[in-house]
Amino acid sequence: MGKLGWTLALLLAVLAGYIWYEPAFDPKSLRGARVVVTGCSTGIGEQMAYQYARLGARVLITARREARLKKVTAKMKDLGALEAIYVAGDMGKPEDCERTIQTAKEKFGGLDYLVLNHIGTNHKSKKAFLWDGDMDFLHDHVMINYYSYIRLASLALPLLHQTNGSLVVVGSIAGKVGYPFATFYAATKFGLDGFFISLRQELVMQDINVSVTYCVLGFIDTEPSRNFQETFEMSKDVKASPPSDCAMAIIKGGATRQREIYYPWRDAWFGTKLKPLVPGLLEHAMRSVFPPLKEKSHLFTGKKH
Ligand SMILES: *[C@@H]1O[C@H](CO)[C@@H](O)[C@H](O)[C@H]1NC(C)=O
Ligand SMILES: *[C@@H]1O[C@H](CO)[C@@H](O)[C@H](O)[C@H]1NC(C)=O
Numbered sequence: 001m002g003k004l005g006w007t008l009a010l011l012l013a014v015l016a017g018y019i020w021y022e023p024a025f026d027p028k029s030l031r032g033a034r035v036v037v038t039g040c041s042t043g044i045g046e047q048m049a050y051q052y053a054r055l056g057a058r059v060l061i062t063a064r065r066e067a068r069l070k071k072v073t074a075k076m077k078d079l080g081a082l083e084a085i086y087v088a089g090d091m092g093k094p095e096d097c098e099r100t101i102q103t104a105k106e107k108f109g110g111l112d113y114l115v116l117n118h119i120g121t122n123h124k125s126k127k128a129f130l131w132d133g134d135m136d137f138l139h140d141h142v143m144i145n146y147y148s149y150i151r152l153a154s155l156a157l158p159l160l161h162q163t164n165g166s167l168v169v170v171g172s173i174a175g176k177v178g179y180p181f182a183t184f185y186a187a188t189k190f191g192l193d194g195f196f197i198s199l200r201q202e203l204v205m206q207d208i209n210v211s212v213t214y215c216v217l218g219f220i221d222t223e224p225s226r227n228f229q230e231t232f233e234m235s236k237d238v239k240a241s242p243p244s245d246c247a248m249a250i251i252k253g254g255a256t257r258q259r260e261i262y263y264p265w266r267d268a269w270f271g272t273k274l275k276p277l278v279p280g281l282l283e284h285a286m287r288s289v290f291p292p293l294k295e296k297s298h299l300f301t302g303k304k305h
Contacts, residue, residue: 019269023256030055030255032082034108034163036100037061038091038152039118041068043222044170047247048115049073053081055251060104062087062096062118083107091118092144094151101155111159113254116152117170119224120144129181129232130297138184146188150195157210164209168254169196171214173271178283180290181232200259211257213250218267220246235289 035052039045041063052059053076061076061084063069069086076084087103089096104111120141153167160167174182175189193214200212219225221240228234241264253261262268274282295301 023258025252025256027055030057030251033057033112034104034110035059035113035115036104036111036156037115037117038100039063040072040086041065043224044217044220044243044246044250045117046072047244048117048250049076049084050079051244051247051251053077053079053084056080056082058083058108060085060087060100060107062089062091062100064088064090090144091148091152092120092140097148097151097155101152101159104156105159110163111156112163112165113168114153114156114160114165115168115170115250115254116149117250118144118148129183130293131183132298138187141184142188145185146191149192153196153199160210161208166211166213166254166257167196168213168250169193169215170250171216173216173218173268175214176216176272177275177279177286180287181228197259211254211259213253213258214260215250215253216260216262216268216272217246218262218264218271220263233291238289 030052033052033055035057037045037048037052037059038061040049040061045061045063049059049061049072059076059081061069061072063072063086066086066088069088073084073086085103085107087096087100089099091097091100101111120143149169153169156167159165169192171192172185172189173179174186175193179186196212196214203210203212219229219238219240220243222243225240229236229238229240246263249261249263260272262272271282
């Protein structure tokens with residue numbers, strides 16, 4: 001090989017190392033760790049609750065449905081959680097956010113991890129999510145999926161500062177690339193990325209050792225994802241990944257203080273990294289899993305939403 005060949009080989013090796021490098025995760029580091037996870041009645045949040053429990057953490061979970069929270073915390077205790085408590089509440093309400101962090105402070109005497117994961121379900125049963133100018137819907141969505149994340153983080157930061165703790169934000173590939181039928185959702189996920197990467201800068205400048213992890217999640221096998229796939233007739237070739245593996249990837253990412261994690265790795269990593277290089281190609285790929293539209297948005301048909 002000539003000089004150029006060796007240089008290229010070296011570059012490829014460095015790139016491969018960079019891509020596959022995974023920092024060592026010590027499961028024991030989570031024993032007794034004090035954790036708050038929001039949105040734990042089902043899906044990824046529920047699985048995170050069980051995984052933290054298995055690792056022997058002290059965990060406070062939240063969701064709106066108290067009956068579900070009772071079941072989940074009972075199972076967490078069986079799995080080995082040092083403590084499993086809950087706050088039943090709506091994170092769209094400031095007082096419920098305050099109650100959540102206050103309860104952690106009182107019961108645990110501190111906080112090591114805040115994992116922001118909840119998502120507001122769409123009370124409006126819309127068939128089509130083409131953007132139609134429904135500002136009330138957007139407002140509700142932003143309050144629960146964006147505003148509350150920042151409110152909870154702000155309440156928790158003084159506690160996390162004391163323990164050199166970690167903030168973990170469950171984001172999405174829809175927070176990195178344009179995603180049809182999810183304008184409002186993508187807006188909050190992009191917004192969270194922007195807020196939290198900038199917050200990280202300010203923390204560093206203030207010598208505050210709180211890590212911030214943004215999780216880029218692809219298509220995960222949860223109820224909202226299945227509904228989405230069905231409603232928009234998304235190709236069945238897009239396979240959903242298991243929420244329990246996803247939960248573990250998030251937990252490891254937080255514990256090893258990663259800036260970003262990608263799960264499932266292939267979709268999320270390539271989506272994130274290819275976007276700046278070949279945006280048109282990637283956007284085409286995102287659209288191509290949906291069949292052609294039968295109808296236009298109400299913005300263009302003049303119908304009321
Ligand atoms: C920040 O805190 C973590 C966790 O306690 C620790 O491992 C790391 O060394 C700290 N960073 C610095 C710069 O001291
Ligand atoms: C937290 O991190 C700072 C460095 O940023 C370090 O000096 C301090 O010892 C750490 N404290 C704890 C409790 O780990």
